Amino acid sequence: MESFRKDVIGRLLWAEADPNTRFKYTIWFDYTRKLVNDLHEGDLAAVPNFATDSNGIRYSILQLVTVMPMHYALGTDIKDLKGYPGFVMQAAKSASADWTEQEVESYEDTTKIVCEAIPTNLEYDENNSKEPIQSESAMAMVGKDVYILTSEMTEKIFNRGINKTTENVIVIGDLIRDKNVKIYLRVEDLIKTHFGVFGFTGVGKSNLISTLVSNLLSTSEPIKVVLFDLMDEYTGLLVDQLLAYNGKVICLGEKTLMKPVFDYINDPSTDKLDFAVNTFLKNILLPKGLKGKKVKFKPLIKEILQNNRIKVFEEAFTRTVEDFLSEVWSDVVGQYGSTKKGKLNKMKNDVFGEHLKYELTAELAQEFIEKLGVDEFRSRPIASVTEVLKDPDLKERIRYTLIEPLKQIVESSKLQINEDAKIDIQEIINDLNDESKSSLYLIISHNPHKVRRFASDLGGYLFRNRRLKGLISPLVLFIFDEADQFIPGTPRSDSEKLSKSVIETLTRRGRKFGIGVGIATQRSAYLDTNIMGQLHTYFISKLPRKYDRDVVGEAFSLSPDQFTQTFKFQKGQWLLVSHEATGIDVPIPIQAPNAEDRIKEFLGKQGV
Incomplete structure (x- = not known):
């Protein structure tokens, strides 16, 4: 099985510590239009690491997290575009040709594919035929060549340790950049x-x-x-x-x-x-x-x-009036200001206050409906209710957020299922x-x-x-x-x-x-x-x-x-x-x- 893709070689240019991933690496590849379409976030790369010795090369396996073509004639930062507009536009026009002309061969030093990569905490030992993929023993060496792994090697690493014969697994999808790589889940x-x-x-x-x-x-x-x-x-x-x-x-x-x-x-x-x-x-x-x-x-x-x-x-369980109000009251008061909220809270206390610990039966729900009396006879006038009903907006709000839920309790008690x-x-x-x-x-x-x-x-x-x-x-x-x-x-x-x-x-x-x-x-x-x-x-x-x-x-x-x-x-x-x-x-x-x-x-x- 081939481990690395042919004719795709980059160089590791920078490494720095990172609190989340241990290290963050910067890799450059010579630009070609073919390669920029072949490299993708998620690709795995191999770089010789410091565990390499006379017995053979050990490669740290990295994962590309960003892939970006860069033209250094235009600068390295957006601030570089703040020069004289005529010069900037001419430089951009000249640069555009470099993107299309370098189809499969790179010959411009000013064009690079810049990648950021993170460690997978694994390494590939080319001389270990029994278990070539192991836990990483050293960090990658800056300045060394970088190789991109083949589909077969990539699938082997992403699914490392998963035994499709003895474990219950599912295929959750393919690698975005490579439909040949299946990803499994235990x-x-x-x-x-x-x-x-x-x-x-x-x-x-x-x-x-x-x-x-x-x-x-x-x-x-x-x-x-x-x-x-x-x-x-x-x-x-x-x-x-x-x-x-x-x-x-x-x-x-x-x-x-x-x-x-x-x-x-x-x-x-x-x-x-x-x-x-x-x-x-x-x-x-x-x-x-x-x-x-x-x-x-x-x-x-x-x-x-x-x-x-x-x-x-x-529903077999019982609930109290207090339970019911805790569920619906945020919908009742909504985003109202303090004045309207005050009116509604006064109404709540006058209508429900003495019954908070009672079980909310159909009979009690009907009693509350009659006390509120939006569209029907009110059993007895309550000043705070009258005050709320004077406001058309509040009247509609309690109709749909308070009275309708109470009616459902009454109706459900009558229904035989x-x-x-x-x-x-x-x-x-x-x-x-x-x-x-x-x-x-x-x-x-x-x-x-x-x-x-x-x-x-x-x-x-x-x-x-x-x-x-x-x-x-x-x-x-x-x-x-x-x-x-x-x-x-x-x-x-x-x-x-x-x-x-x-x-x-x-x-x-x-x-x-x-x-x-x-x-x-x-x-x-x-x-x-x-x-x-x-x-x-x-x-x-x-x-x-x-x-x-x-x-x-x-x-x-x-x-x-x-x-x-x-x-x-x-x-x-x-x-x-x-x-x-x-x-x-x-x-x-x-x-x-x-x-x-x-x-x-x-x-x-x-x-x-």
Whole structure:
């Protein structure tokens, strides 16, 4: 096996200490247009190091983190362009020819490809045939030739120590610059040491989560995935997995479902089915690449409904009036100034104050509705309520943020749900502990507080159950999309405190019992830093806000230079960093498969 690419030789010109990566190296290559298109961030380079002796050469293996063509006739800094404009423009015009004329041979000393590189902490010993890749024993020597590793050698290093025969592994993607290099992840380490997906809107977070879930469920060992889907966007992206692995969509309360859909699952009948399917299809969220195939989802949705894959979870726990207010009050007061907030707080105290510790029953909820009386008879006038209702803006605000939630409590108490349509926590726990098969659960709700409370109940119950029984399998993965809604640095509501607490427990102690956590968010700056520190695998894409990058970088000891390559990433490209799940713990730029292609292929196989 060839170790180095032919005819690609650079020179190591500089080395300096770096607190994050030990060293930072500067490498120059003679410029050609072919080479500038062949060199990419993430490439591995080999440089003789100080452990080289008479027995043979030992090469430090470095990773390129920036690749930039430079023309030194134009200077080395943007400040050099502040000279006389005529001279600068003429120099730029002359320089432009050098870029195009040096196609495969370099002959201009003023053009270089300047690369920054970091150590992988590995070295290649060309004379050790048994174990040529070892831990680095010395730093690279400045002034020595630099060689770029071949695809075969690169894959061997990135997947070092991963045994595809004895370990449960998945392919997460290809190296961005080289589709021939497959990147593998150890499934158990990925789940049990937890992972995070960080990227701005439009980079493909949901797409990557869909791919991860699909790959995990398709492994040889049973795996359970529970995905908390606040935006209800994964039904379409995981429709194939829902059908293949007896997946279930758990709706927290019947209000989560469109009425025709709920009417069908609560009382299945042929005459209701088409209306339910069409309503579901009309409201399903699909990525742009699948919207044109929306009609092809119809038979799949029909199968999901007919096979009883949508379940309603009825809240069995009780909550106090104080609990209810802690959930809704931030929405009630919003961004109002002190005057309006004062009126609302006075109303809250007068209407709810003496009942704070009471259980919020349907009867008590109805009593509060009558006291507030926005559109109906008020049981008795309350001065502070009258004052609020005089303001049209405040009146509308309490109608939708306070009275509507109270009405839902009243209506839910009157509704009878078919036993076949319901599911309880014990049934879910039993399945999560069933080692005979893989399972997928999507948790959705119209009310984010319910999702957070359910996460607390389910996560806490499973953790206690496994700890008491000493269970460690099968592996269970809890995925929290929009994670800033579950683990905020500063929780405001009781439900945020509950979800944050259980996720902190699972990330600290869940691995002992085969429980892992995955999170995805575009606002890493809002997350709890203690929980961030528990994640051992990161998928990072574009993060335009510096503070978001700083939080991720600090949690994983990444330098600003290592983020630079993410600025150029296209959708589906990720910087993968892992202490445990990959073969090497340096950033790996990968291209993940497009989940939309998987769904299209599935639709084709279904004949739709």
